[in-house]
Amino acid sequence: MNEKCTRKGTPPVKVYCLPHERAQLQADARAARKSLSTYMLNVCLGYQVRSMTDGRLIEELLRVNADLGRLGGLQKLWLTNDERTAAFGVSTIRALLAKIEATQTEVLAVVREVLMSRADRDRF
DSSP states (O other), X not given: OOTTOOGXXXXXXXXXXXXXXXXXXXXXXXXXXXXXXXXXXXXXXXXXXXXXXXXXXXXXXXXXXXXXXXXXXXXXXXXXTOGGGTTOOHHHHHHHHHHHHHHHHHHHHHHHHHHHHHHHHTTO
């Protein structure tokens, strides 16, 4: 292939679609922060198109995971009878366990959101 050949110098490929299909393609391209042309080229060539939503959700999962790590560390201190946790009563430990459970629920909600967003992208 000629090294000086660019896409702009080649004829475009036309795709006929209904207005609602075009709107969906444009929305998907915006979500991936790509032009419509680049988005469609990537999809047609079989490349995985990552949405910016994926990055946001992964950051959220990392934040929640860090929360779980901190809560788990606090629980370990209590279980080893560390002097720093001597003042912890049963109500404090129950509150800690409730917070861990709530955080796990939050993780599951974010995972479901990631899976649903992927299912939407994989609909075709």
